[in-house]
Every structure is written in C-alpha cells, then in structure tokens.
Amino acid sequence: xxxxxxxxxxxxxxxxxxxxxxxxxxxxxxxxxxxxxxxxxxxxxxxxxxxxxxxxxxxxxxxxxxxxxxxxxxxxxxxxxxxxxxxxxxxxxxxxxxxxx
Amino acid sequence: xxxxxxxxxxxxxxxxxxxxxxxxxxxxxxxxxxxxxxxxxxxxxxxxxxxxxxxxxxxxxxxxxxxxxxxxxxxxxxxxxxxxxxxxxxxxxxxxxxxxxxxxxxxxxxxxxxxxxxxxxxxxxxxxxxxxxxxxxxxxxxxxxxxxxxxxxxxxxxxxxxxxxxxxxxxxxxxxxxxxxxxxxxxxxxxxxxxxxxxxxxxxxxxxxxxxxxxxxxxxxxxxxxxxxxxxxxxxxxxxxxxxxxxxxxxxxxxxxxxxxxxxxxxxxxxxxxxxxxxxxxxxxxxxxxxxxxxxxxxxxxxxxxxxxxxxxxxxxxxxxxxxxxxxxxxxxxxxxxxxxxxxxxxxxxxxxxxxxxxxxxxxxxxxxxxxxxxxxxxxxxxxxxxxxxxxxxxxxxxxxxxxxxxxxxxxxxxxxxxxxxxxxxxxxxxxxxxxxxxxxxxxxxxxxxxxxxxxxxxxxxxxxxxxxxxxxxxxxxxxxxxxxxxxxxxxxxxxxxxxxxxxxxxxxxxxxxxxxxxxxxxxxxxxxxxxxxxxxxxxxxxxxxxxxxxxxxxxxxxxxxxxxxxxxxxxxxxxxxxxxxxxxxxxxxxxxxxxxxxxxxxxxxxxxxxxxxxxxxxxxxxxxxxxxxxxxxxxxxxxxxxxxxxxxxxxxxxxxxxxxxxxxxxxxxxxxxxxxxxxxxxxxxxxxxxxxxxxxxxxxxxxxxxxxxxxxxxxxxxxxxxxxxxxxxxxxxxxxxxxxxxxxxxxxxxxxxxxxxxxxxxxxxxxxxxxx
Numbered sequence: 001x002x003x004x005x006x007x008x009x010x011x012x013x014x015x016x017x018x019x020x021x022x023x024x025x026x027x028x029x030x031x032x033x034x035x036x037x038x039x040x041x042x043x044x045x046x047x048x049x050x051x052x053x054x055x056x057x058x059x060x061x062x063x064x065x066x067x068x069x070x071x072x073x074x075x076x077x078x079x080x081x082x083x084x085x086x087x088x089x090x091x092x093x094x095x096x097x098x099x100x101x
Numbered sequence: 102x103x104x105x106x107x108x109x110x111x112x113x114x115x116x117x118x119x120x121x122x123x124x125x126x127x128x129x130x131x132x133x134x135x136x137x138x139x140x141x142x143x144x145x146x147x148x149x150x151x152x153x154x155x156x157x158x159x160x161x162x163x164x165x166x167x168x169x170x171x172x173x174x175x176x177x178x179x180x181x182x183x184x185x186x187x188x189x190x191x192x193x194x195x196x197x198x199x200x201x202x203x204x205x206x207x208x209x210x211x212x213x214x215x216x217x218x219x220x221x222x223x224x225x226x227x228x229x230x231x232x233x234x235x236x237x238x239x240x241x242x243x244x245x246x247x248x249x250x251x252x253x254x255x256x257x258x259x260x261x262x263x264x265x266x267x268x269x270x271x272x273x274x275x276x277x278x279x280x281x282x283x284x285x286x287x288x289x290x291x292x293x294x295x296x297x298x299x300x301x302x303x304x305x306x307x308x309x310x311x312x313x314x315x316x317x318x319x320x321x322x323x324x325x326x327x328x329x330x331x332x333x334x335x336x337x338x339x340x341x342x343x344x345x346x347x348x349x350x351x352x353x354x355x356x357x358x359x360x361x362x363x364x365x366x367x368x369x370x371x372x373x374x375x376x377x378x379x380x381x382x383x384x385x386x387x388x389x390x391x392x393x394x395x396x397x398x399x400x401x402x403x404x405x406x407x408x409x410x411x412x413x414x415x416x417x418x419x420x421x422x423x424x425x426x427x428x429x430x431x432x433x434x435x436x437x438x439x440x441x442x443x444x445x446x447x448x449x450x451x452x453x454x455x456x457x458x459x460x461x462x463x464x465x466x467x468x469x470x471x472x473x474x475x476x477x478x479x480x481x482x483x484x485x486x487x488x489x490x491x492x493x494x495x496x497x498x499x500x501x502x503x504x505x506x507x508x509x510x511x512x513x514x515x516x517x518x519x520x521x522x523x524x525x526x527x528x529x530x531x532x533x534x535x536x537x538x539x540x541x542x543x544x545x546x547x548x549x550x551x552x553x554x555x556x557x558x559x560x561x562x563x564x565x566x567x568x569x570x571x572x573x574x575x576x577x578x579x580x581x582x583x584x585x586x587x588x589x590x591x592x593x594x595x596x597x598x599x600x601x602x603x604x605x606x607x608x609x610x611x612x613x614x615x616x617x618x619x620x621x622x623x624x625x626x627x628x629x630x631x632x633x634x635x636x637x638x639x640x641x642x643x644x645x646x647x648x649x650x651x652x653x654x655x656x657x658x659x660x661x662x663x664x665x666x667x668x669x670x671x672x673x674x675x676x677x678x679x680x681x682x683x684x685x686x687x688x689x690x691x692x693x694x695x696x697x698x699x700x701x702x703x704x705x706x707x708x709x710x711x712x713x714x715x716x717x718x719x720x721x722x723x724x725x726x727x728x729x730x731x732x733x734x735x736x737x738x739x740x741x742x743x744x745x746x747x748x749x750x751x752x753x754x755x756x757x758x759x760x761x762x763x764x765x766x767x768x769x770x771x772x773x774x775x776x777x778x779x780x781x782x783x784x785x786x787x788x789x790x791x792x793x794x795x796x797x798x799x800x801x802x803x804x805x806x807x808x809x810x811x812x813x814x815x816x817x818x819x820x821x822x823x824x825x826x827x828x829x830x831x832x833x834x835x836x837x838x839x840x841x842x843x844x845x846x847x848x849x850x851x852x853x854x855x856x857x858x859x860x861x862x863x864x865x866x867x868x869x870x871x872x873x874x
Contacts, residue, residue, distance in 0.1 A: 005530050008293045009280025044280075056198040061531045065722030065822075068579070082530040085292050085453050 002030055002079040010083065013041045027060055028071035030081060045083060046071065059084050123683065124614045125825055128762045129621040131607045133372075145328035145344040145371040146403050153330070154183055156392050156402040157239035158385070159229040159246050160412060161221030164478040164790025165255035165268070168220055168248065171229060175245035181238035184395035185246070186388065187229045188218035192360040199354055206382065206481075208357035210447040214481050215358065215387050220253070222270055222446040223480045224791045225411030232392040232400045255478035255790040259420055259441050262287040262477045270446055270476040289448030290474040294456055294529045297467030302435030306426030310503040314496040315856040316839075317783035318418035318443065321485050322774070322802050325374025326409045331389035332399040337361075339393075341386050342369045346376045346600050347639025348631050354383045359390060369630040370600050377602075377774070378484030379414060381639055410795035414483025415784065417442040417450040421496035423459070431510050433519045436465045436528075440472040440493050445481035450474045451489030454575065458490035458836070459497055460528045461573035462538060462728065463519045468528040478790050484641060486771060487574040487832035491778065491839060498570040498840030499855065502847060512569045512844075513546040516730070520571075523725070537754030537818030537828075538728040542571065544752035544814045545730045551750075555734055562740045565747070566849025571730045572836025576829040577642035578720030578822070581649040582635030585613060585656040587712040591699030593617065593660070595626040598637030599649045603831060604763040608646040609653045611759050612825065616657035618684020619698050635717060643727065643829025646759055647820070648720050654824050655716030664701055667708040671696065724822030727830050729753035731772065731837035735845040739868060742861030744780055744846070750812040751837075756820035756828030765813040768834045772811050775838025777803040783858050 001023040006014050014020060020037070024030035035042035047053040053070045054060055060067045061082040067073035075081065136142040173185045194212040206214075217226045229246050233239035256262040256270065267287055276283040278291045303309060330342040339361065345351045348368040356363040373380060385402040392400040404413070419442040426435040438459045442450035452472035460468055505512045520542060521527070523535040545551055558565045584596040595610055610624035617624075637649065661681055668686040669676040678690040686701055688694035696704075705711060734747040751768045758764040781801035785793040794800050819826025843854050852867040 008295060009277075062721075064531045064534055065578075065724075068719045068721050080531070084529060085290075 001077055002075045002081055004030060004034065005080065005082045007083050007085070010041060010044055013038045013044070025075060026071065027062070027067065027073040027075065027081065030075065031071065057085060120825070122615060122825070123618070124611050124621050125757065125759050126761065127621070128760060129607060129611065131604050132610060132626055133601065133606055142372040144325060144374055145330065145342060148330045148342050148371070148401060150330065150332065150399045152398045154232050154234060154396065154398040154400055155236040155239050156230055156232045156389060156400045157236065157243050158227045158388065158402065158408070159243045159248070160408065161217065161224060161226040161228055161250070163221060163250055163252050164224045164257060165253040165270070166221050166250040167253060168217060168228060169251050170249040172247040173229065175247070176231060176242040179238070179242050179245055181234040182231060182242045183234065183398065184232040184392045185229065185242070186391050186395060188216045190391050190395070191216050191218065191387070192358070194358050194360060197357060199357055206447065206449050211354060211383065212358045214447055215384060221250070223412070223478055225408060225480060226446070227388065227412070230388045230392060232396050232398070256287065257477050257479055257786050257790045259443050259475050259477065262443070262475050270478055274448070274476065287476045288473055289444060289476055290452065292453060292456060292472050294470040295468070296528055299435040299437050299467040299469050302467035303424070303426045306434050307429040308504060308507050309424065309426040310500050310507065311422065311424035312496060312500050312503065312853070312855055313420065313422040314499060316419050316421065316492040316495060317857055318415045318479070318482060319485065319778045319782045320410060320415035320800065321375070321377035321379040323375025323377060323379055326404040326406060327380065327384050327413060328401070328403040329385035329389045330399055330401040331386060331393045333390055333394035338365045338367070339390055340367045340369065341390065342371055343386055344371055344373045344380055346373070346380045346602065346641050348598060348600065349636050350381065350639045351383060351386065352631050355386055355390070358383065358387050367630055367632045370628060373600050373602055375602065376640070377486050378488055378641060381641060382414060382483055384413060406797060407795045410792055410800065412480050414445065414481050416485030416488065417444060417482040417492070418784070419443065419492045421493050423496040423500045425500045425504060427504055427508065431508050431515055431518055433463055433465055435467040436460055437468065438470045438493065438496070440470070441475055442473070442489070442492065443477045443479065443482070444474050445479050446476060447481040448474055448476055450482055451484065453489070455489030455493040457527065457529050457575055458487070458573050459493035462516070462521060462571045464521055464525055465528055470528060479784070479786065486774065486835040487572070490572065490574055491775065491836045494572050494836045495839045495843070495857065498572070498837065499843050499853065502568065502840070502844040503853065513542055513551070516542045516571060534725040535818065535821055536725040536728060537816050538571070540816045540818050541728050541730040541752045541754055544816050545569065545732050545750065548732065548750050548752070548812070548814060550732050550748055550812060558736055563736050563738050564849040565734065565736045566845040566847065567732065567734050568841045568844030568846070568848055569730065569732050570837040570841035570844060571728065572833055573726060573728050574643060574833040574836065575726040576647070576723030576832070577644050578648050578722050579638040579644060580719045581637045581652040582715060582717050583609070583649060583652040583656045584634060584713065584715045585660055587660060587702055587705065589702055589705055591619065591702040592623045592625060593619070595624050595653060596629055596634055597626060597649055597653070598631070598634040599628065599645045600640040601628055602640050603767060604760065605640065605645045605649065608759040608763055609650050612650040613653040613657040615825070616654055617660060617698055635715065643723065643831045647723065647823055647827050647829045648718060650759065650827055651720060651823060652716035652718045655718060656714045659714035659716065660712055663712050663714065664698070667705065668696055668701055670708045671701070671704055720822065722822065723829055724820035727754050727828045727833045729833040729837055731841045733838070733841045733845050735842060735849060737846060737849050737864065742864035744842070744859070744864070746776060746807070746809050749809055750814065751834060752814035752816055753830060753833055754816045754818050754828060755830045756823065757817055757826040758815045759825070759827060761815060764815055764830055767831045768813045769811045771832070771834025772838050773803055773808050775835045776808055776842065778857060779839040779842040779859055781858050781860060
C-alpha cells in the first residue's frame with residue numbers, strides 16, 4: 001500500500017510518526033483513511049473551499065513529482081506520497097474581500 | 102558536438118537518447134531575430150493607441166510611514182489631468198494565495214504592494230497615481246499631491262526584523278512557525294525538513310566545517326523597465342498590454358486584485374526586454390486599469406530605472422549557516438542548514454526552493470534544514486533565476502570546499518564520491534529520477550580547463566586561484582497549449598502563450614519541425630494574448646522549452662496523423678498503408694508514391710480543407726531538474742582587492758539541447774549574472790532605509806570588459822519525462838558562480854570570503870585581518 005511521508009508540522013497529529021502506510025487507490029482515499037487514524041489531519045491537507053484541491057500552500061509529491069490532479073491523483077500500491085509546503089507562507093488577518101470596483 | 106565562437110568552446114557529452122534528430126540540435130537563426138536586431142520589435146513602451154494618455158506614480162519617500170492624509174484637490178484641478186487615484190480606489194482583495202509558478206503571494210499583499218492604503222512599507226511604495234494628456238503634465242500633477250506622513254521606525258535587515266520588540270512591518274501578518282500560528286511577528290514562515298539524526302552523525306564525524314554566509318539582495322537587472330497600458334472598455338472588460346513572463350498568471354493576479362472575472366481580462370504580452378523572474382508579479386497594471394476606468398482612455402505607465410530598483414522585486418538577500426560533517430573517507434554523514442531570507446515588505450521569499458536545493462547535489466543521510474521568510478521594509482523580493490538556490494548553495498559549496506581543503510581531497514573527487522544520483526532521496530523527501538549531477542562533475546574534470554595549469558600571476562602583487570562549485574535547480578512542468586495551423590504552402594503557424602525571453606519561439610518551433618519533418622524556418626511561431634490561445638503557465642521555472650515544447654510535439658503529432666488521412670485520400674488507399682518518416686509520406690501499398698509534407702499541404706483544399714491541431718499538456722514536475730558544475734580561475738590584486746576572472750568553464754545537463762546556441766547563451770548569461778552577484782552587485786541601503794545606489798551607474802553589473810569568454814560544456818542526460826529528453830536549463834547556471842569564485846579567492850589568498858558581494862573593500866579587509874594587527 002502507498003507510503004505517506006508526514007511533514008514535520010503534521011507529525012504532532014500522527015504521534016510523531018514520520019511515515020505511515022495507508023491503503024488507497026487515490027490521494028483522496030489515502031487522506032480519508034489518514035483522517036480516520038489521525039483526526040484533524042484532513043483539514044490541514046484539503047482546501048476547505050474545494051474538496052478536490054489540496055490545501056493552499058501545500059503540494060503533494062507522488063512518486064517524485066508534484067501531482068496536477070489534486071485529490072484525484074491515482075496511486076500505485078508502492079507509491080510514495082509526500083505532503084510538502086509548496087510556498088513561502090504568511091497570511092493576512094484582514095477579512096476577506098468586501099469591496100469591488 | 103563541438104563548436105567554437107571566437108575563443109568560446111562548447112563540447113557535448115552524449116550519455117543517453119540515441120534518437121536521431123534532423124532539426125533538434127541544430128542552430129537556426131531565431132525567428133524574431135530580424136525584428137529585434139532592426140529595432141522593429143514592439144515592446145510595451147512602444148504602444149500607441151487611439152486616445153492614449155499617460156500616467157505617473159507618486160511613491161513614498163520613506164521606508165515605513167503611516168499615511169495620515171492625501172490631498173488630491175490641486176492635482177485633480179490641474180489642466181490636462183484626467184484622473185487621480187489612491188489606495189482608496191483599489192478594491193479590497195480577498196485573502197487568497199496566488200500561485201504564480203515561481204512566485205507565490207497573497208492577493209491582499211499583492212494588492213497592498215501595488216498601492217498603499219494606510220501605510221507605506223517600503224521606499225518607492227505607490228501612494229497615488231495620475232493620468233494626464235502627456236507624461237510631463239502627469240509628472241507635474243504628482244507635485245501637486247499633498248501627502249502627510251507619520252514616519253515609523255523601519256527594519257531593513259534580517260537581524261533588525263527578528264530582534265525582540267522589532268517594529269512590525271505589518272500589524273496583521275500571521276506567521277507560521279513549523280505549522281503553528283504566530284501573530285505580531287516579522288517572520289512570515291519557518292519551515293523545517295529533517296532526515297535521520299544529524300546530531301548523532303556529527304558526533305561520529307571525522308571532520309566538521311561550519312560557515313555562516315551573507316548574501317546581498319540582487320536585482321535581475323533586465324534592460325526594459327516595467328510598463329503597462331490598460332484600456333477599461335465600456336462593457337466592463339479590460340485589456341492590458343504589458344511586459345510579462347506570464348500573461349495568464351498575470352490575468353489571474355489582476356482578477357484577484359481587481360476582483361473581476363479572469364475571463365473579462367485580456368492580457369496582451371508585448372516583447373519582453375529581460376525578466377529573469379522579475380516580471381512575474383504585477384506592479385503598474387492595476388493602476389493603469391483603474392486610471393483607465395476613471396478617465397475612459399487607455400492609460401500607459403512606464404517605470405523609471407530608480408523605480409525599478411526601489412519598487413520591484415530583486416532576489417532576496419540572506420543569512421545562511423551550513424554545517425557539514427564527513428567520515429574518515431570523505432563521505433558526507435550529516436549536514437544542517439539555517440536559511441534566513443529577507444522577503445522585502447511582503448511575505449514570499451523563496452525559502453522552500455532554497456531548502457530543496459541547499460543539499461540537492463549531495464547524498465546527505467542525516468540532515469536538518471530550517472528556513473525563515475522574514476519581512477523587512479524594502480520592496481518585496483521576486484523570483485530571480487533559480488529563486489532561492491544561489492544564496493543557499495553559496496553556503497553549501499563553500500563549506501564543501503573547506504572540507505576538501507581540510508581532508509586534502511580533490512573537489513571533483515569529493516563531489517563524485519558524494520554526488521546524488523537517480524534513485525537517491527532528496528533531503529526534503531522525494532527521490533530523484535535519472536539526473537545528470539555526476540556527469541556535470543565528470544565533464545568539468547575532463548575539461549581542458551581542469552587539466553590546464555593555473556599559471557603565474559601577472560605581477561608580484563597579484564595572486565591566482567581556482568575554484569569549483571556545483572548547483573541545482575528543480576524546475577517545473579505544468580500547463581501549456583500550442584496550436585498549429587497548416588498552410589497550403591507547407592509552412593505552419595505555431596500559436597503559443599509562452600512569453601519569449603530567451604529564444605523559446607525557436608526552440609519550441611524546432612520541436613514541432615522535428616516531428617513534421619520540415620525546416621525550423623518553415624514553422625512560424627507567434628506569441629499571442631490570453632484570448633487567443635489556451636491556458637499556458639508562465640515562462641519561468643525553466644519550463645518553457647520543456648513543457649510548451651511538449652505541447653508543440655503533441656500538436657505536431659496530431660498534424661501528422663491528420664495528414665496521413667489526407668495522403669490516403671490522395672492515393673485512394675487505406676490510411677494504415679500510409680507511412681511517415683523524415684518529412685515524407687509514403688504509400689506502403691504502392692511503388693513510388695511519395696509526397697513530402699509540403700507537397701501534401703498543396704492538396705489540403707481537395708482532401709477536406711485546412712488542418713489545425715492543438716496540443717494541451719499539464720506536466721507533473723520537471724523530470725529531475727538540471728545540475729551544473731562550474732570552474733573558474735581568478736587573479737586578485739592584493740594592493741586593491743580587484744578581482745579579474747581569467748577563465749571560466751560551465752558544464753550543465755540540458756537533457757537534450759534543442760538549440761545548442763541558446764543553451765550556451767543561457768549558461769553564459771547565468772554565469773555572468775552570478776559573477777556580478779559574486780563580486781559587485783548589492784543594494785546599499787542607508788540608515789534611512791533608502792537604497793543609495795539605484796542607478797545602473799552605481800549598481801555595478803558586469804560589462805563585457807569584466808568577464809572573459811565563457812567556455813560551455815553541454816551535458817546531455819535525457820529527461821525521461823520529455824519525448825526528446827529535454828531539460829529546462831535557464832536557471833541552474835546562476836547557482837555555482839558565487840561559491841566557485843569564493844573558492845577561487847580562497848585558493849588565491851588563503852582567506853575565506855563569506856559575504857557577497859566579494860567587493861574590493863571586503864577582500865582588502867580580509868587580507869588585513871589575515872595579516873593581523
């Protein structure tokens with residue numbers, strides 16, 4: 001089954017485990033099963049506004065290359081999945097946009 | 102393949118793909134060459150439209166200041182002034198991350214950056230803009246705008262920004278410390294990668310070297326300043342003509358900042374006078390758009406050079422500490438890196454690619470990498486050729502050189518002993534596919550330069566040294582679209598959305614020509630606007646020849662399939678009987694029935710009409726990226742600290758060089774930019790937080806008098822993800838020069854220069870410190 005490499009910021013949710021083997025034929029199935037074992041991890045991995053997308057700022061590297069299919073990315077039984085920061089961070093506390101031209 | 106141009110030499114080491122090419126690997130004249138050479142290419146500043154008016158931007162003179170009041174009344178009343186705007190006219194963008202390819206930013210920050218609302222956070226931050234009948238009237242109107250500022254304490258260094266109690270660049274910045282939310286901070290992000298147990302491995306290491314390196318922020322130095330012309334149409338749509346590396350990513354940014362549908366915006370990419378990563382973000386475009394909406398005319402804005410330095414994004418400066426341990430045989434056992442980059446006034450320094458690249462050239466079984474994205478009161482940094490890698494690699498490669506000296510190992514042998522290979526795991530986790538790291542080191546080791554003796558210095562006060570360094574850039578794949586229209590005369594039009602910065606019209610056309618069996622000159626490429634081609638990601642991440650080239654191959658293959666059907670109609674035979682090779686269609690069921698591609702094009706109208714195909718790709722990753730190794734000889738005047746580059750050789754893996762002259766050009770250009778960053782280029786920032794050298798006279802970029810002819814060695818380890826084996830090569834070439842020169846100076850002088858630029862004053866100070874009091 002696919003091996004998921006847990007990024008350091010997420011390891012507090014996995015009890016410090018750096019790698020986890022999770023059954024699943026797609027990234028979505030793997031994340032759903034991760035969530036059942038480690039509650040709270042899915043909300044760190046999935047975009048709350050679009051359940052087909054990874055969380056903003058996160059990349060899933062599957063077998064060495066970033067997925068372009070989001071949670072629909074097919075996985076092989078021996079696949080390696082890395083959830084890595086895609087970007088430098090920093091967010092604004094300001095409210096979401098409210099004024100248009 | 103060996104070529105010579107002047108004293109330049111180029112060699113090629115074929116190590117893979119044995120496919121025979123007819124067009125790929127040749128050196129046709131670029132399709133846009135005539136227009137560029139004769140001055141007929143149309144750049145953004147050349148735009149002339151009916152009713153065009155001109156704009157100017159008022160910028161903050163302070164690095165950090167609250168905007169107390171702006172009085173526009175006199176400017177608005179001035180004759181010839183058509184519109185005036187401030188931050189109050191900007192929509193309030195949603196807090197949303199914009200992934201622009203090599204550059205990522207939050208829409209709120211992108212909006213704030215182009216026009217301040219309540220406070221200016223860098224010198225040059227726009228606070229108002231004017232549109233007027235001509236440029237001089239607009240400039241005069243700026244003088245009539247009265248802005249009251251409350252000057253605030255600023256932070257312009259990483260140390261200042263990270264100090265306890267430091268003034269905050271943003272009151273509302275929410276940072277992340279390895280995933281934990283942090284408020285009231287200038288550290289936007291702290292990421293960490295860890296593998297194995299570095300502390301335990303250091304405890305067992307035979308030799309450990311640790312260095313702290315400092316790198317100045319450096320500007321891309323593109324010749325053409327930022328410019329934008331916008332027309333807000335009566336129906337609410339917007340057209341923007343601009344100099345950009347990515348018309349579609351710019352459309353997305355404008356959509357978020359202006360809060361209008363992307364489909365209502367058309368971005369027309371003009372010819373681009375250099376970018377190097379600096380023309381991904383938006384600067385003037387939203388201001389021109391809003392001014393146009395207010396005055397009803399198309400509005401043109403063009404930056405002055407001072408504005409380019411003050412208010413656009415250079416590559417970040419940083420403080421990088423690298424520690425590395427080896428065993429008694431010189432095998433690396435552990436390494437750690439602490440990478441701190443000054444992002445400028447908004448988050449988004451390239452710390453993640455820095456973390457990916459910092460140890461990419463080496464197998465490191467035990468490693469920890471911490472990287473910090475720190476906001477400071479200078480303009481927001483941007484991507485600059487292999488963004489993040491040169492600064493971090495400077496530290497790694499100088500540490501490697503020191504280890505080689507300590508243990509007495511040849512630097513090429515050390516690299517070959519420790520180099521990453523296909524299947525090795527990167528320190529950030531994923532494994533490399535087939536890569537050409539070892540091959541670039543072997544290419545340098547086998548070069549005439551490596552075998553040549555350094556020679557004697559030209560005078561007793563001068564000393565010579567030689568240095569080597571390696572570097573890596575991962576690159577990206579992503580989305581590209583290419584349409585091919587076949588003309589009756591056998592020439593095909595190739596329509597693409599990739600901005601052509603480095604000759605990619607030709608390198609993409611050549612890939613289509615290879616499939617079609619025609620000459621590169623018989624493919625006419627055109628870069629078109631966002632309404633005229635499918636989505637195409639930006640020209641960055643060393644992706645264009647690789648990914649848009651793959652789209653061109655796909656479109657050309659579709660053309661061949663359709664043309665086979667047409668040939669079958671001509672010969673009244675089954676399509677399965679038609680063969681195609683080397684540009685000739687053959688009827689396998691009959692003797693002597695052949696048609697060249699061109700001949701068959703002449704029969705299109707009688708076999709069903711025109712042929713038009715579109716290739717669409719969305720490629721996962723780059724196929725392993727590109728490695729490079731450089732070798733440099735220097736001579737240093739110990740009386741003045743002046744450094745002369747005597748000889749320079751660059752080896753880089755191109756996978757398959759589509760147009761070798763362009764590959765050589767990228768390798769040479771990257772090396773020259775790296776030489777500038779190594780020896781001269783820096784932002785000199787005064788106590789007032791203002792850049793003191795914001796002109797090309799004072800910001801010292803290398804000229805042709807400063808650099809020697811650069812020898813290039815194109816290594817070809819095929820990329821398994823590209824049909825022809827192509828790798829993106831535009832960026833890695835800037836990574837090795839700085840450490841290679843530091844290593845050469847160490848060889849020449851016996852002192853280690855760890856701060857960039859290694860300008861004469863720093864060299865003299867190091868020599869004086871070496872001599873003692």
